Amino acid sequence: MTSAPQPPAHRASGRTGRPRSAEADRAILDATRAALVELGWGKLTMGDVAARAGVAKTTLYRRWAGKNALVVDAVADLFDEHLDLPDLGSLQADIEGVVLRFAALLDRPETKTALMAVVAESTRDEALRERIRSAIVERQKGLVLLGRERAQARGELPREDEPAVAARTADLIFDVIAGAVVHRTLVSAEPVDGEWARGFTALLIGGLASAGAAPPV
Amino acid sequence: MTSAPQPPAHRASGRTGRPRSAEADRAILDATRAALVELGWGKLTMGDVAARAGVAKTTLYRRWAGKNALVVDAVADLFDEHLDLPDLGSLQADIEGVVLRFAALLDRPETKTALMAVVAESTRDEALRERIRSAIVERQKGLVLLGRERAQARGELPREDEPAVAARTADLIFDVIAGAVVHRTLVSAEPVDGEWARGFTALLIGGLASAGAAPPV
């Protein structure tokens, strides 16, 4: 009842009949983000989004199952735009870079509100959690794998032998980086600036080095 | 309009008139947690909580300003019960212990749902954020300080000279521990078991050791 079984946007074009307006899609997602900034999650209403987008309320419900699914898609767009990992030449610089970029993304009011609200709702909705995972989490995790690949090519990190261990380590690093930045930004409510990013990166790289040198019991 | 200016529970007892029922307080907070488990944040209604608690809806509004404030208090109770830091003899064991205890707390369905939802709402409500900070975050942060104190007494960690640096480091560690556990549990949706706790602790201690040995530029 909460999450959407239907595909997020356009379907296969072999269909007959009037096609869905792609422009309406954009307008709706833009309106969702704007309304999120002004009203927050709790006071965001479907009717308001429809009015902002210049679209009938029924059109919203034809495409998304409800507030949850709509907001997930609206936020996923932002992650598409702002998540990449430029090669900055060293592991230290790469991690600092991704930390700062992720922090900048979380600093946007529409992102911080929406992401947490959707995650909260996902604790009760398996389909919604899958949607978040594929739309947001997996893309971020790809950055971790890419960063490690580069660091190994540079010789900054040892190559893992066992793929199972390598996967576990990557998951761990991902949770540590994303978790620390999110917690600092949203719970502690203090800024992720260059100084914090340096301190955090030093901590993480130090841990990786020593953990690699002395593998766990 | 969202958060409560009034004190959470009992006022100074020098007052005249009928005192507030402490039993009702308990019943309401219990009912809130139960409803949270069954319905989730989105479908939780004040009327439903009142009915479960055997209390008039108006009584709820006399004590709390709304859903947000009510849920913060309901969850803060859980943190009171389950957060402490037994001395396990080593820094490694202490960290693993607190990670596992915190993870067990987050594994409760009422905690995971409520905490995220309240944090999400707090991004738009300064008073609510303060309430979360004093009711939950500061108590957790105390554990970090206590753990470091013990580790320094054991000689496992160097004593910080500058208090400013020491405070920054404590904040960093706090965000890393709490953030990683929360992210692993709620976003990655994978279990924090003994194996994960060992790997994480090894990473953290390694980082602390090397950061202490080679202070940041």
Added chain:
DNA sequence: CTCTTTCGCTACGACTCGTAGCGTAACTGG
């Protein structure tokens, strides 16, 4: 030109919100 699908619009019952008003219950100070 017909068929199919989406569109905007209106209207609807069901539900929740937060407040107000009332009479009653509980406790305090004289």
Added chain:
DNA sequence: CCAGTTACGCTACGAGTCGTAGCGAAAGAG
């Protein structure tokens, strides 16, 4: 024992939101 004061349960209310249904018109496909 008797005001005075405060909290309580109950009922009722207007305002707002939800998600759906039904309609005629618009936009492409064959």
